[in-house]
Amino acid sequence: MLGSKTGSKTLGSDSKTDNIDNIDHIESQDQQIVLASDGPFEAPAQTFVPGPYYAAVEEVMEDMAATEADVAGDYADLRHQSFPLDRRDFLKLFSLSALAGSVKACVPRPVEHMLPYVDQPVDTVPGIAKHYATTCGECAASCGVQVKTKDGRPIKLEGLSAHPVNKGALCATGQASIQGLYHPQRLKHPMMSVGARVLEASWEDIWQRLGDACKQTTKIGILTRGVTGSVRGFYKAFLEGLGSSAENVYFVDSRSLYATVDKAHHLAFGRTGIPRTVLSKAEMILGVSSDFFETGLSPIFDSKNFSRGIGYKNQGGKSLKGRFIQCESVMSITGAKADKRHSIPVGSELPFLVLILSHLLSRSSQLKASSSDISKARGVLAVFKDQLKGYRTLFTSLDSGYFDKLVGELLARPAVIMAGGVATCTQDATRIQLLAVVCNVLIGAYESILFTSESWMLNPLESFAKSSSGVENSTEQGQQQQQQKQQEIMSSDMMRFFGKASELDILLVIDCDPVQSIPRSFDVSGVLSDIETVISIQSFPRMVDTYADYVLPMHHYLESWGDSEAYAGFIGMRQPSVRPLYGSFQAEDMLLWISAAAGRSMGYESYRVYLFEQWKKIYDKLNIADVSFSLFIQNNLRKGFFGVPGKRNKAALMDVASYFSSSGGSGSMNSAGINSWSDVSGGSLKLIAPLDAKLADGRHGHLPILQEVGDAMSTVCWDSFAAMSPYTCRKLGVKRNDVIRIRGKNGGAIEVAVFPMPGVAHDAVVVSQGRGIDDERNTIAHGVGVNPLDVVSKEWDPLSYQMVTSAVDVKVEPTGKRYRLAAMQKHNDIANRSDVYRKVGFSELEHKIEKRRGHTPKNLDDVPDLYPSLDKPETYMHKQDNSSKPGGVEPRHLDYRWGMSIDLDRCTGCGACMVACSLENNVAQVGRDQVNLGREMFWIRLDRYFDGAVDEPGVSFQPVMCQQCNHAPCEAVCPVFATTHDPEGINAMTYNRCVGTRYCANACPYKVRRFNWWTHSFGKVGKRLQDRTPRALNPDVTVRTRGVMEKCNFCVGRIRDAKHRLQRVNVEKHMDNHRIPSDWIKTACQETCPSDAISFGNLKEPGSLVTRLRRDERAYLMLGGDPDHKHYGIKTLPNVSYLAEVVAEDLTDGHTSKGEPSGSDHG
């Protein structure tokens, strides 16, 4: 009602006032009609204040809105997809099919069979899930994974709750990796190219041929992605066994941050190792294009710690909140989470850090570093003394006073500077890290937040070519120069690969796809073509297979043995949780057999034996005599990890000024490299091609759920898009869905649709990697989007020799074409209501809490009923005297009322909940066309709202699932009682009763009900094959068919499992517990949430977390109005409550603080 009236208006338009009048008019009319008979209706809101939020930039920039002609063009592709038959054909076909149907319908239902075990394993009971601990193999962060298997097949992955890295959480990619296991397009047979043909080969033949090939040469190499753990040594031993050298192992990965951070620390401290970043110990974070929430070094570890350290908390009546300031030129979800985010020009991260450094050094008395460190930092600053002035002009919105204030904050409390990420892969990438290291030394972040001497992180891209003598403690100048020389020769694996690999005779490409993830200008295909025998060992078809002579199927990580050492001394163990599904083998086993076939057997029966030998070595070092090795392994495999933290001495900062001298010839080192407005209007922009937060470099492109969840900031799924500042779009004369052509200096060009993204730097055009896979065997990713690396030239970062994918000069021109991006969030979602998303100022909140002290806490459930004669929901829930009623009315459960609380201050918008929910509840993926029709099926969605200036917007994420209303509008309209109210507060949906009227979806004010427009087939998304084979589904949740409504049910299956568990405990232990302990049930979204934003539990239990959070001062109900002012919104009384996001009005106010909050008067 309100939405449709106000929604069409834009913020700040002139007609706002009479719009408000209209509403008042309507409301007062309604009011008069209703008030005549009904008391409890609240008085209408006195003034209607338009909400500050906008879901799309078109709401605030009217000229960016699509014209009618544009819209007609957008829907053109749908029009020819309309029903393909005319009326007559339809009738003919319909009667034919009806006849056929009537014949078919006479056939009785097929007989079902049961196949028991021949010999049932002792610890297995059909129907009871078994859990295995293993380690995620999707990225080098190596989170612990608990694999839930039922009847021998994995059905869901969760984080290992005891694992120190991810503490029970799992990211979207980790959750989705189970789809890769069952993927129907996984490689199933070894393939061999003979001439121009690719033939299926037998394994014996393959070993024979590869063995012969290895006998003839010693020029053998391995190309693989960044890995840690025993496999590194295994590769080395394999190559050395065949007479090759360990230097021929090339670790090449698009996640170059590992390499740049490691390199910077190598240069700064003379030893390798990435600091373990414990953000929970920080109270102030300055992010400089950092992306620690999405594509960083260890996103879950960082998210967990961030929400604990920086997120709002109320401890002992005192409110605490850290600060996170981010400066970036892309719009990342990390930046979206920042308390204050500044948009800075592309490639100005280095100047920004130089300014920070100069301001830090102007406060030398407060610095927390030794005098020698400070003098070395001064040396670094001296390199930039001529450029400082120019640098200041880059940041027009940030004046000197602001920098001073920022630096004051960094020094006043435990603080850390997080620099660089996938958007800073420029020629300065390592220098940015190096400068951040220097600044972090000055603010004393090392060994308080950044740990390099205890359990530091290992670099998965560390090259064997380096003099890997382990710990180098010396700070002598001579050694440094020596290293510098070494570095020139060895550079990185990436560079050596392009320099030397073409000399090889045999190259094994293991579990990586250089053709997709490295820009074409590097000519990977040329290198591969030069090598006589290329062996591609992959679990899924990759583009590199085209250049391979042999394609061998390898295990998914859930089928393999392995380990990883993400942190020094910490071993995450990987064990198979399922028998191999297809005819694949473990990659390392294949290497063993190849070497055996070559007559130089490595002496291991299998990689498992090798692995156990490595673990035995660690066991021996641990010196635990009373535990046998087999028991040790058994216990640790059950746990999933073991180890002793690596320890080493602290290292002092070395002289790093020389690395900043302009020898690298970097264009962005000075302000001349920054594009001006006039360049922008001419179409000269800088391309940033970051890794996609979910698909990475395309490695996860075949997982349909990740394609469907799409990008969090734009909500665009199944496509690439060019994110540009709305002002830049205006300058170039393009709008949303206009196709632009991006031309690179290398002659390449891509065409991609525009998405005007508030907050992107004016001179940036951002196109994520991970799409544009041209491989018909990969139907999920084939033809989805474009690969921005096509326009990237061959450039290196001169210090770490990683490829440059950011700040690439490009020319952008409109093509005049339109292409409809499948964005899940449409316009005007929020309809100017102020009770959808809420932020509360820090001091305002403190004031409110203070005011409430001594009074009764907030009670959201105190909503006057629409019908005063009926009971209030609380009493309704408590009613018990049903047994006496005739006909046995539904017995009311005294014990439970399920509720959920979502902390908007913690939600980072990572999307893990959407993936976890879909996999737990067998939610279908529908593909781009259906999403464009608004038919996505997600039970939980992530709404994203902007507020404030388009240049520097605030960004808010809000997970929305069924709110489980106590006064549910959907229940009232269902003609067949398919959706009813459960006595435990859940709004139940009975699929088999649903006839598909969709009345409920229309009645639902939250738009969370999803209709099955099709029976989503098990194996396809649109025309794309996917993994939804019956065995990949959760057997405990009904698969819905066409014509049925579905929605979130609070994971009722998990609730039921917990009840059964309680019953079993009660019976076995002769107890009489009435309530399930609150930690027994975790919903799928809650369990996987990396920032613990979601709490679930029993609202009837007074002490439970969710009850306390519902009474929190920040709590509000969506569309629940403002009960404090007797405005009850739409009175649906949901069981889901939200906690308002806490914003700091000022940089300094209400800081956590061990001392007193510092003001700007510090310096």
Next chain:
Amino acid sequence: MVRCNKGRSFRRRSFFYMVVCGFGVVLSISSQAYGWWMWTPGDTVDDSTQNTLVAGYMPDQPVPFSHKLHAGDRQISCEYCHSGARRSASAVVPDLATCMGCHQVVAIDKEPIKLITEKYRKNEPLQWVKVNDLPDHVRFSHQPHVLAGVSCESCHGEVKEMEKVSQWAPLQMGWCIGCHKENNASISCQSCHY
């Protein structure tokens, strides 16, 4: 009505009737057609005597296993073989190893025992026909029923007296709900449908 051309008018009228009849036919079978379109494994059509989901359904099994002999005469407890009933959703059809536990020595000369011995030796599972089958949209678990003290017989009938097992209870929702109401168990839809 077009007067000057009777033939045409007649044709029109007959066409009209044809359309009406056609629609009637189409409508009458469309419900079944709808059923066919919507058909998935788990749905039922109850017009056959050999239909599952009907009390009395008594399919042939690969082995003429007699519950009367085992559970009745020999008084082997139900849960000796159906070991999951107390702790799992599934009551569990016993593995061949359970059979072989006795039949390594008992009645080894009988044909069926020879068959299962052969199967066991070859590591081949025995494919039983499901008798008590629920539709796929019902999420039934044995555990809470057994733990609540519901006897096996109350749903499966006097299996002890069945030479060949047949479906005893109708296994329709009304039958479930009746018992749930009597025992004050939950009759929320979500107890079984989710």
